[in-house]
Amino acid sequence: MGITERRIREKERKRSTMLDAAESILIEKGLDHLSMEYVAEIAEVSKGSLYQYFQNKNDLVLGICYRATQLLNNSFKEVLESNRNGLMLVRELGERYLNYVKDHPQYYSSMKFLDNLHSSGVGGESDYLELCTKNRQEGFRLMVEAIQRGIDDGSIKNDFPAEQLALLFWSTSHGVVTISYMHQNYEHFKLLERIGMQENELFNAYMHILGCGIAADT
Amino acid sequence: MGITERRIREKERKRSTMLDAAESILIEKGLDHLSMEYVAEIAEVSKGSLYQYFQNKNDLVLGICYRATQLLNNSFKEVLESNRNGLMLVRELGERYLNYVKDHPQYYSSMKFLDNLHSSGVGGESDYLELCTKNRQEGFRLMVEAIQRGIDDGSIKNDFPAEQLALLFWSTSHGVVTISYMHQNYEHFKLLERIGMQENELFNAYMHILGCGIAADT
DNA sequence: CCAATAAATGAACGCGAGTCAATAAATGAC
DNA sequence: GTCATTTATTGACTCGCGTTCATTTATTGG
Structure with missing residues (x-):
């Protein structure tokens, strides 16, 4: 059959x-x-x-978002195949995230769409919603793994559990990446210009600060 | 007359x-x-x-957003009236931001609305748009001031110019605050629960990490 | 009291999401 | 090949909502 x-x-x-x-x-x-x-x-x-x-318009957009999360996760998985130390992996994840937003702004916008959905209690009316959420969790899990490896190999301090550090890394990098996204896609967003800062400077500064906070003393 | x-x-x-x-x-x-x-x-x-x-619906919502930015800025200004050292001021700003989102989620949602607007090149069709943007810049300026004071009084490292640190602080705290907002307002957002973390723990961890990165060695 | 100007109104329009009855195509039994 | 049945496709239709506008109502200055 x-x-x-x-x-x-x-x-x-x-x-x-x-x-x-x-x-x-x-x-x-x-x-x-x-x-x-x-x-x-x-x-x-x-x-x-x-x-x-597609069940409705949301479902269709989340269909794109599903592709978006798949692509990002695949990029993250590649990173974890490397055998560098955990701290390097974390940095690489951040870089990947940044490049992802640069290369696929439309995917990133679909992920923002996903974020904005959760408000109106939109639940069972999109099959893709669950898939996207799953992928998000998987992405987070990959971050946890990188950090855990760092704690294990001694490159990252163990002041906090890996999950908590991952959440911190996730949320703060999200903020930085958002700035980068705005800078590239919103015509009237001139903050970086105004303070005379390049995108990669922002990223490097972020990594530097973060590094000071989480890197183990060598 | x-x-x-x-x-x-x-x-x-x-x-x-x-x-x-x-x-x-x-x-x-x-x-x-x-x-x-x-x-x-x-x-x-x-x-x-x-x-x-109101010129249109956007204008009306931005009218609320204007109030929102006013309120936040006033809260920030209060902080700057204190004569504690710059690092403490920065921490206090972060705390205020967090409490603001907790106390006025609807204002915060109107600010998210503002962020999402910039995409579609919506320009001259709302008088409030400019006012909101002005207020945003003022808020950022207050952060810069706090950090500059910290650099001047020696509580904050001068690895980076105050504006750049402010941008970093702004974007990363934005990310952390967003998590907090989701946790409180999105029924299905269970990330914090899943990793067994409290909101204030997240904030404290954030401040700890940030502190390591920017605090001057004493 | 009477133009003239400003404010308020709600019917009407346009656009886009979502529905559905009608139509067309594909399938499997004989 | 034929035909009943199931599955897929269609576009006209409804409905909600933002926006407009001709008309009505209120206010002002003479």
């Missing part, structure tokens, strides 16, 4: 096409101009068809 | 009433349920009237 399997594959392929369309709009026009009508037009299907593949 | 002045006062009073209505909705129902219709109903005016006082 290969027919149902083929059907499922077909369906996945179509879903993927639709996501491609949505993604291209996201890149070219931004989230504000991503309408179901427009996606349907680009994907060359009817609006109604979209709703056979 | 006191009549035009009275008129202007009246107009300001009415605008304020409308903002009050919008704010109460924001508190009780959140940004998602803040519609012009609803605001009109609560403020007991017609929908059309709102547009005599």
